[in-house]
Each structure stands twice: as structure tokens, then as C-alpha cells.
Amino acid sequence: QLQLVESGGGLVQPGGSLRLSCAASGFSFSEYAMRWYRQAPGKERELVATITAGGEPTNYLDSVKGRFTISRDNAKSTVYLQMNSLKPEDTAVYYCMTWFSLFNYWGQGTQVTVSQ
Numbered sequence: 001q002l003q004l005v006e007s008g009g010g011l012v013q014p015g016g017s018l019r020l021s022c023a024a025s026g027f028s029f030s031e032y033a034m035r036w037y038r039q040a041p042g043k044e045r046e047l048v049a050t051i052t053a054g055g056e057p058t059n060y061l062d063s064v065k066g067r068f069t070i071s072r073d074n075a076k077s078t079v080y081l082q083m084n085s086l087k088p089e090d091t092a093v094y095y096c097m098t099w100f101s102l103f104n105y106w107g108q109g110t111q112v113t114v115s116q
Contacts, residue, residue, distance in 0.1 A: 002026035002105050004096050009110030012086055016114070020081040022096030022107055030074040032100055035059075036081045038092035038112075048094070051079060063089070086114045 008020040020036070033052050039045040049070040050059040057070045069082040079096055093109040 004098070004105060004107035006094065006096055006107045006110040009094060009112045011113045011115065013116060014087055014114055016086050017082070017084045018086065018112060020083065020094055020096075020110060020112070022079045022081075024077045024079070024096075024098070027098075027100075029077040032098050034070075034072060034079040035097050036070060036079070037095045037097060038090075039095070039109075040089075040092040043092075045095070049081065083112070086112075088114045090114050 003025045005023045006020060008018060010018065012018055031053055033050055035050045036048040037045050038048050046061060047059060048061050048064060049057060049068060051057050051070045051072050055072055060068065067083065067085045072079045091112060091114050093111050095107050095109045097104055097106045
């Protein structure tokens with residue numbers, strides 16, 4: 001059974017950092033691209049970043065370029081999102097996802113709150 005389990009969210013002050021993790025199981029992780037999305041209250045879910053199966057980061061959201069870094073460890077079947085210089089507008093639920101065989105697969109999400 002495919003599972004994506006996010007962790008690492010929490011409350012952080014503006015300017016702080018967090019590293020999100022997404023542990024994958026139930027599929028051949030190293031063969032597929034992975035993505036991080038986020039959804040803020042009252043807003044649509046938006047793509048934050050993509051990493052190819054080969055480990056190339058791509059598709060960074062303009063507002064996070066230079067602050068966020070997506071990476072993966074295929075030996076651990078885990079994708080990461082390093083978030084630096086966090087801003088209140090980064091507050092959202094963050095989701096990892098992948099897609100294959102005509103289906104999208106989502107984790108349950110992890111809350112990130114950036115506030116004083």
C-alpha cells in the first residue's frame with residue numbers, strides 16, 4: 001500500500017528555518033518524481049517545488065526561490081523541503097505528492113505556521 005507521510009512542520013518565527021520530510025513506501029520511490037505543494041487557509045493548493053527521479057530540483061514557486069530547497073534520499077525513500085528565511089505568508093499545510101499510472105498520491109500534510 002502506497003504511503004506518503006510528512007513530518008517536520010511546526011511554529012517558527014519569521015526568518016527562521018524548518019526542514020520538512022516525506023517518507024514514502026509502497027512503490028519504487030527512486031523511479032518517480034516527487035513534489036511539495038502547500039495550501040493556505042482560503043487559498044488554492046499551489047505547487048512549491050518538484051524533484052525529478054534523477055534528483056534535479058525544478059518548478060520552484062517564484063516566491064520561494066532562493067529560500068527553499070527540495071532534495072531526496074533514495075536510500076531512505078524520503079524527500080525533503082528545506083525552508084529558510086521563512087515569512088508569515090509561507091504559513092500553510094504542506095503536502096508531498098507523486099503521480100503515476102494516471103493517479104495522484106498525496107500525504108496527509110504537515111502544518112507550518114510562521115508567526116511571532
